[in-house]
Each structure stands twice: as structure tokens, then as C-alpha cells.
Amino acid sequence: MKRLASLIMILLLLTGCAYKKPEPDKATFHTDRMFFELTESGEDAELEIARARELLFRIERGELNGERAQAALDARAEAYEKLNSDAAFAYVRYCLDVTNGENKQRYDALFVSLNMLGSLLVDAALLLSKEPSLADRYDAETVEQLRRQDALNDPAIEPLLKRERTLVGQYEALSESLTVEQNGRRWTGDMILSDPTLTDEEFEMLYESYMTLFNAEAGRIFLELVPVRNAIASALGFGSYAEYAYACYDRDYTPDDAAALSETVREMFAPLLSGMCGEFYAAAARLYGAVFEQGPTMERIREAIVALVPELAEPWDYMVKHQMYDFGSDPKRMPGCFTTYFASYGTPFLFGEWTNGFDAPQAVIHEFGHFAAYWLNAAALQNGVVLDLAEIDSQGLELMSVLLYNSVYGDLSDAAETTELFYALYTLLDGCLEDEFQRFAYGQKSLTLDALNDEYERLSAAYGLDTFGIDPRSWTQIPHTFQQPFYYVSYATSMTAALGLYLLCREDKDTAVRIYRSILMRPENTCFRQTLRSVGLADPFDAERLLETAKKLTALLQNRRNEGADETGNGR
Ligand SMILES: [Zn+2]
Numbered sequence: 001m002k003r004l005a006s007l008i009m010i011l012l013l014l015t016g017c018a019y020k021k022p023e024p025d026k027a028t029f030h031t032d033r034m035f036f037e038l039t040e041s042g043e044d045a046e047l048e049i050a051r052a053r054e055l056l057f058r059i060e061r062g063e064l065n066g067e068r069a070q071a072a073l074d075a076r077a078e079a080y081e082k083l084n085s086d087a088a089f090a091y092v093r094y095c096l097d098v099t100n101g102e103n104k105q106r107y108d109a110l111f112v113s114l115n116m117l118g119s120l121l122v123d124a125a126l127l128l129s130k131e132p133s134l135a136d137r138y139d140a141e142t143v144e145q146l147r148r149q150d151a152l153n154d155p156a157i158e159p160l161l162k163r164e165r166t167l168v169g170q171y172e173a174l175s176e177s178l179t180v181e182q183n184g185r186r187w188t189g190d191m192i193l194s195d196p197t198l199t200d201e202e203f204e205m206l207y208e209s210y211m212t213l214f215n216a217e218a219g220r221i222f223l224e225l226v227p228v229r230n231a232i233a234s235a236l237g238f239g240s241y242a243e244y245a246y247a248c249y250d251r252d253y254t255p256d257d258a259a260a261l262s263e264t265v266r267e268m269f270a271p272l273l274s275g276m277c278g279e280f281y282a283a284a285a286r287l288y289g290a291v292f293e294q295g296p297t298m299e300r301i302r303e304a305i306v307a308l309v310p311e312l313a314e315p316w317d318y319m320v321k322h323q324m325y326d327f328g329s330d331p332k333r334m335p336g337c338f339t340t341y342f343a344s345y346g347t348p349f350l351f352g353e354w355t356n357g358f359d360a361p362q363a364v365i366h367e368f369g370h371f372a373a374y375w376l377n378a379a380a381l382q383n384g385v386v387l388d389l390a391e392i393d394s395q396g397l398e399l400m401s402v403l404l405y406n407s408v409y410g411d412l413s414d415a416a417e418t419t420e421l422f423y424a425l426y427t428l429l430d431g432c433l434e435d436e437f438q439r440f441a442y443g444q445k446s447l448t449l450d451a452l453n454d455e456y457e458r459l460s461a462a463y464g465l466d467t468f469g470i471d472p473r474s475w476t477q478i479p480h481t482f483q484q485p486f487y488y489v490s491y492a493t494s495m496t497a498a499l500g501l502y503l504l505c506r507e508d509k510d511t512a513v514r515i516y517r518s519i520l521m522r523p524e525n526t527c528f529r530q531t532l533r534s535v536g537l538a539d540p541f542d543a544e545r546l547l548e549t550a551k552k553l554t555a556l557l558q559n560r561r562n563e564g565a566d567e568t569g570n571g572r
Contacts (some may be wrong), residue, residue, distance in 0.1 A: 030375065031345040035323045038345055040089055041082035045113035048079050052120040059127050066133045073124050080117055085344040087114060095334040095351055096326065098176045108169050112162055119153040122146055145525060151236065152248055160232045167225050171482040174217050176334065180209045189214065190335055211473050218476035219449035226441055229485065241442040245486035249387050252527035255439060257541055258489050262432035264543050265492060268550040270464035273425040276418075276557065277467060279564075283418035287358040290412055294327060294354050297408070301361055304404035305368070305397065309513055311520075315375035316368065319350065324371075327354035336479075337363050339370035343382060348374035358416055361408050362423075365401050369394030372520065379524050387487060388528035389519060391494030392501075396516050399424060399502035403509065414564075421557070424495055424502075426465070431492025433463045437475060438486055496540035496549060497532055503552050 058064040087110035094103035126146050129138035179186040192206045233244035242255035306313045341348045348371045354360050373393040402420050405413035440455050457472035480487040505512035515535045529539050538545035
């Protein structure tokens with residue numbers, strides 16, 4: 001195997017912070033149209049910003065108040081939602097064809113405008129929340145949430161946000177278009193990884209020159225990004241950029257908590273992962289070359305997940321009927337997978353990558369977990385996504401469906417389960433590693449590319465991931481680090497819960513499914529740790545409980561090993 005495949009599974013967050021009026025009638029609305037029939041709203045972002053400014057000005061001067069002011073704010077919030085959908089459209093279209101720069105520019109511009117508009121709407125809502133006649137609209141929890149959102153934004157940071165977006169755009173352009181030349185032919189990263197005709201030697205040479213160049217270019221961008229982001233945090237009065245980023249994700253734990261978690265995870269789970277190394281390679285070898293055709297496999301996936309959680313039938317059938325997914329193989333497409341939401345049409349969209357390999361079903365099940373959550377419970381995801389919970393929607397479904405792998409993978413289900421467990425542990429460790437790496441990067445007084453590469457190499461060894469050939473330069477290839485900083489730790493926190501669901505599912509499937517369902521249908525504004533406690537899953541920040549999970553998993557892996565040894569007589 002030339003490299004350890006790592007799927008990019010990202011939940012596209014357009015804007016986490018916006019004032020949104022309550023719309024109970026919209027909760028179950030899903031457009032009847034097909035994806036290709038959806039169009040942009042035609043709203044003008046700059047005009048909307050001007051209108052919102054004017055509205056805020058009139059409320060401040062007392063020219064507009066009470067229900068009339070609220071109605072005007074609701075109209076602006078409606079336009080905000082449309083523009084938000086437009087941004088999601090522009091992004092999806094750009095990902096479908098990265099050579100079309102127009103969509104990219106439109107997305108970048110909307111990204112900055114939405115931030116500005118959202119901030120003006122929050123300011124207006126905070127003013128209105130003080131009016132006694134509107135007390136019904138603004139309970140203590142709503143006001144608290146508005147205050148939290150307000151603390152994340154200020155007109156003063158607008159130039160910094162623009163600069164940040166420009167640098168992120170440069171990184172995105174680099175990922176799509178960087179090439180290296182060899183023997184008169186130009187190679188993109190994707191071409192190098194997917195050309196089966198390359199000999200090992202040719203691959204090594206190309207890979208080496210590509211990685212060196214990518215690392216240098218992306219590293220240069222990152223070295224510019226760090227001070228811009230630190231300046232944003234400092235302008236808003238946060239002690240560190242990590243604290244600001246954690247607040248943007250509405251986390252109910254601090255970067256210090258995450259540091260403690262990282263240490264526990266490293267101690268408890270790194271030995272488990274390295275212990276699985278031999279089994280993983282054996283399983284991957286069995287799976288290598290197996291072809292999973294899209295049509296029939298999709299039907300088998302539906303059967304499995306609906307047998308597990310019957311409520312998933314409706315969003316699945318909707319997704320297929322309205323073609324709210326794309327697995328195209330056009331070379332102009334952005335590699336990777338993500339799910340996003342077109343709020344004004346009430347539909348999610350799954351941008352996938354059907355590799356035909358064994359990882360294709362796993363990736364689709366993951367993304368469909370996000371799709372189903374948006375479709376069934378948009379309210380909980382729209383008004384500030386709690387990533388740590390959102391990744392249980394996906395990772396929880398992924399791990400629970402392992403129990404039904406027979407119907408998806410047939411004879412290969414055992415090998416597929418091994419890879420799934422391996423990736424689960426890998427994700428858990430890597431989630432902590434990337435967070436620790438970023439805490440290092442944003443916490444240094446002065447930073448160089450060499451220092452970053454060295455630190456990444458040191459951490460890879462500390463987390464036991466160096467065994468799998470992690471390249472010390474490969475941190476530059478993790479898009480989250482550029483696009484959505486400090487996202488990764490949510491993969492780790494949610495993975496502990498997903499592993500908890502997997503272990504429970506083997507003992508008591510009904511209870512595990514009931515818990516999964518209650519997480520999927522969580523009320524708005526619920527926090528991560530509080531939710532886990534209320535459904536009876538272990539809080540990963542409680543080291544004792546995390547140790548229980550680690551012990552159960554150790555016993556299970558040992559059992560699987562013994563069973564495998566019985567089957568083959570030589571402990572494969
Ligand atoms: Zn995800």
C-alpha cells in the first residue's frame with residue numbers, strides 16, 4: 001500500500017453565528033425540486049448589509065421599535081438565510097468544477113458578507129431583546145446565545161477576516177492546482193496518488209518532490225495565517241486563538257480540557273492502535289482489489305441502515321429521488337467528501353467520492369449520518385453547529401452499521417470491520433494530535449516551517465502514528481487546519497461516543513439505537529458533555545469512564561484476535 005488512505009470527511013460550516021427567527025412551520029419543509037433545478041436566490045449581499053445597517057441605526061435612534069422593528073429584522077434574517085444557501089450553492093458548484101473560478105470568487109465574497117450581515121443582525125436582536133414588549137421572543141437562553149455570538153464578532157475585525165479568507169483561498173487554489181514536472185509531464189497530487197502505472201520508484205520520486213513543494217507553499221500561507229488569526233482573537237479580547245476558535249464551535253470544554261484529554265487518549269489508545277497494525281494490513285490486503293459498484297452497493301447500504309434505524313428510510317429515499325448527492329468522477333472535481341445544507345430549500349447535499357473500493361460504503365454512511373441529521377433535525381444544526389455532537393450523527397452511524405456489514409460487504413465483512421475499528425482508533429488519536437499541533441502553532445512567539453514540521457514529527461511519534469508512515473510535512477495537507485482551525489478535536493471527542501455506541505450495540509442493540517436516535521433528534525442549543533451525560537454515554541473528559549471504553553475495546557479486539565486464530569489456525 002502506497003499510503004494510508006485518509007478520507008476527508010468534513011461538515012461544511014458556512015457561518016456558525018447568525019440571528020435566526022424561530023420558524024416551527026419550516027422544520028419539516030423539504031423542497032420538491034431536484035438538485036439541478038435549484039437556483040440561487042438573487043439576493044444582493046451588499047444591499048442587504050446596507051439595509052441591516054440602516055435598520056440597526058433606526059433601532060438605536062429609537063425611530064423603530066417593538067413589533068415593527070422585529071418584523072423588519074425577521075425580513076433581514078430571511079434574506080440572510082437565502083444568502084447562506086447561495087453561499088452553499090456557490091461552494092458546491094465550485095467543488096464540482098474547481099476550474100471555474102467564478103463560483104469560488106462568489107463563495108469567498110459571500111463568506112465575508114455573511115459574516116458582516118450576521119454580526120449586524122445579532123446587534124439589532126440584542127437591542128430588541130431589551131424591549132419589554134418583545135419579552136416573549138427573547139427568553140434568557142436566546143439572549144445568552146446572542147451575547148455569545150456577539151462576543152465573536154466586531155466590525156474592527158472585518159479587514160482581518162478578509163485577509164484570512166484570502167489566505168485560505170490561496171491554500172485552496174494550491175490544493176487544486178499545484179503540479180510538479182517530471183519528464184515533460186505535469187503531475188497534480190491526485191494524479192500521483194491514483195496512477196496505477198507508476199512504479200514504486202517513480203511514485204517515490206514524484207511524491208517526494210510534490211510533498212516538498214506543497215509543504216513549502218502551504219507552510220508559507222500558514223505562517224501568514226497564524227498572526228492574522230491571533231490578531232482576530234486578541235482584538236475580540238480572547239486570551240488565545242484556541243479559546244476564540246473553541247467559542248466559535250460553542251464547545252462546553254476548554255483548550256486546557258482538550259490538552260488533558262489528549263494526554264489520556266495517547267496513553268490509553270495509542271497501544272491499542274499499534275497492536276492492530278498487523279490485523280489492519282492483513283484486512284486491507286483482503287479488501288484490496290474488491291470492487292463495490294455504486295448502484296447495488298447503495299441499495300445494500302440503504303437496507304442495512306434502515307434495518308438499524310428505520311427513521312433513516314425517509315431522508316435516504318429523498319436524497320436518492322431528488323439527487324441531492326454527487327459521486328461524480330470528473331477530474332475537475334474537488335477530492336474528498338462533505339455534507340452541506342441549503343437552508344432556503346430545506347435540503348442537505350452530500351458531496352461524495354465513490355472510489356469503488358471498500359472505503360466507499362464507509363464514507364457514504366458517514367456523510368449520510370450528517371445528511372439525515374440535517375434532514376430530520378435542521379434546527380439543531382443551523383443555529384450554531386455543535387461539531388462534537390454532529391460527528392456522532394456520522395461516526396456513530398458508521399460504527400453501529402458495522403453490525404450489519406454482512407449485508408454490505410458479504411464475505412469481506414470481517415475484514416471491513418477490522419479496517420473500520422482501525423480507522424476509528426486512528427481518528428481518535430489523530431483528532432487529539434492535530435489539536436495539540438495547532439495549540440503549539442498558535443501559542444508560539446515566533447514560528448518557522450522547520451519548527452512546525454519538527455513538532456508534527458515529534459507528535460506523530462508520541463501518538464504512535466509514525467508507524468503508519470505519516471510524513472512530517474503532511475500536516476499541510478489537512479484542509480481543516482487552514483479552512484476550519486481547531487475542528488479536528490471534535491472527531492476525537494465524538495469518536496469516543498461513537499465507540500461507546502458500537503460497544504453497546506453489540507450487547508444491547510435496542511438501547512444503542514435509542515440513544516443514537518435521541519442524539520440525532522437533540523433539541524436546539526444542547527451542549528456536548530451535557531448530552532452525553534443525559535443519554536448515558538461516557539463523558540470523554542472523565543478519565544475513569546474513558547478507561548472503561550478503552551478496556552472494553554481491548555477485550556473485544558483480543559476476542560476477535562482469538563476467534564481469527566481459531567478460524568485460520570495461525571492467527572492471521
Ligand atoms: Zn463528518
